[in-house]
Amino acid sequence: MKINGVQKEYSEGLTVSEMLIKEGFQKERVAVELNEEIVPKDDYETIVLRVADVVEVVSFMGGGSK
Amino acid sequence: MKQDVFMLGGQEFQSRFILGSGKYNVELIQAAVENAGAQIITLAVRRANSMGEGNIMDFIPEGVTLLPNTSGARNAEEAVRIARLSRELGCGNFVKIEIMRDSKYLLPDNQETVKAADLLTREGFVVLPYMYPDLNTARDLVNAGAAAVMPLAAPIGSNKGLATREFIKILIDEIELPVIVDAGIGRPSQACEVMEMGAAAVMANTAIATAGNIPQMASAFRKAIEAGREAYLSGLGRVRERGGEASSPLTGFLRD
Numbered sequence: 001m002k003i004n005g006v007q008k009e010y011s012e013g014l015t016v017s018e019m020l021i022k023e024g025f026q027k028e029r030v031a032v033e034l035n036e037e038i039v040p041k042d043d044y045e046t047i048v049l050r051v052a053d054v055v056e057v058v059s060f061m062g063g064g065s066k
Numbered sequence: 067m068k069q070d071v072f073m074l075g076g077q078e079f080q081s082r083f084i085l086g087s088g089k090y091n092v093e094l095i096q097a098a099v100e101n102a103g104a105q106i107i108t109l110a111v112r113r114a115n116s117m118g119e120g121n122i123m124d125f126i127p128e129g130v131t132l133l134p135n136t137s138g139a140r141n142a143e144e145a146v147r148i149a150r151l152s153r154e155l156g157c158g159n160f161v162k163i164e165i166m167r168d169s170k171y172l173l174p175d176n177q178e179t180v181k182a183a184d185l186l187t188r189e190g191f192v193v194l195p196y197m198y199p200d201l202n203t204a205r206d207l208v209n210a211g212a213a214a215v216m217p218l219a220a221p222i223g224s225n226k227g228l229a230t231r232e233f234i235k236i237l238i239d240e241i242e243l244p245v246i247v248d249a250g251i252g253r254p255s256q257a258c259e260v261m262e263m264g265a266a267a268v269m270a271n272t273a274i275a276t277a278g279n280i281p282q283m284a285s286a287f288r289k290a291i292e293a294g295r296e297a298y299l300s301g302l303g304r305v306r307e308r309g310g311e312a313s314s315p316l317t318g319f320l321r322d
Contacts, residue, residue, distance in 0.1 A: 004113045024116035029123060031111075031154035036147070038154050056113065058151050060122050062095075063110025063137055064086020064222075064271025 001053040012051055017044040020057070030059045070299060072267060074106075074244060075160055075192030075213040077131065081105040082261070083291045084133065084246065085284065086271020087122060094280050095125040102284035108133045108162060108269065111152045123157075133194065135162040142181035149186050161186060162216065163195040172222040176203040180210055187211030196248055199233035204241045214243050216269065219260070220250025223272040227256045231263075238264045254283075254290030261294025262302065 001008055003023060010019065016039055020027050032039040033056040039047055049055065072079040085104040087095055099107060107130050109122065126132070134152035139145035142165065149161040163186065165178045179195045180203060186193045192213045197203055199217035207215050217234050220226035228234070229250060238245050244266030251257050257268045268291050277283035 025114050026121065029121050029155075030114045031151045033147075033151060038150055040154070041156075056151075058111050058155075059114040060109040060132075060134065060152075060155060060157075061112045062087040062089065062092060062122055063135055064088040064108055064269070064275075
């Protein structure tokens with residue numbers, strides 16, 4: 001699967017929550033998009049990732065414009 | 067003097083200075099916010115860093131309203147995607163639409179911005195669109211349900227000041243929504259001037275971030291914005307095109 005543009009070799013069956021921990025993200029500070037659809041925080045434990053998935057994990061950073 | 071409240075998206079604010087958080091060390095954010103007296107701060111949404119680097123959320127004082135922007139979006143669809151992600155980050159429903167196709171001057175794409183405003187207001191966002199100061203676009207944004215319009219003074223990050231002065235005046239005169247002047251304002255005197263003109267608020271980032279002393283410049287902007295607002299509310303004195311008019315009595319008493 002692809003996480004933030006990088007190909008990762010996780011096996012199938014990993015939940016979103018497990019992926020966040022393995023990748024070292026702070027769950028409460030990120031939002032997750034799975035194949036361009038937002039994953040609600042309540043579903044992190046139940047949604048299982050597949051090999052072909054494209055995942056984006058985002059957070060806030062400093063910004064004014066651009 | 068009666069209290070001057072700034073209403074935006076159904077919320078009351080006392081400060082009319084919206085501060086950007088880009089281009090400077092997150093550790094200076096608290097001092098900048100405090101010195102600016104800012105109650106709204108803009109943020110960007112980016113791919114998260116897993117390296118445990120300081121998260122900006124740990125540095126923003128409590129009670130400050132977050133205004134995530136959609137920077138990086140090149141069209142309405144991307145802006146909507148970023149806005150949804152920002153809301154999912156759990157910090158309210160304000161969003162500043164920023165859509166740019168041009169990477170040299172960073173000018174906003176007004177047409178896509180109207181489209182995004184329409185889509186995002188339907189999803190319940192408080193929509194603050196960054197725009198090129200065009201009256202027709204501003205009217206379209208009003209119709210789309212925007213909470214304000216945010217015309218640029220000059221290209222983002224340029225500190226060049228009020229290049230669009232006359233067009234911002236038109237928006238202030240014709241648009242019922244708050245006009246928040248955003249981008250290009252480089253000095254406190256320019257922020258003061260737009261407030262004197264009747265702008266509802268000023269947004270600044272680069273002017274502060276590239277100053278010699280960031281917290282001190284935030285304070286200077288705060289004073290300038292307050293001064294300009296007060297001048298606007300009090301009504302500026304008239305300009306006399308020709309000749310002078312004494313402020314002191316001219317009747318001589320030495321030569322009587």
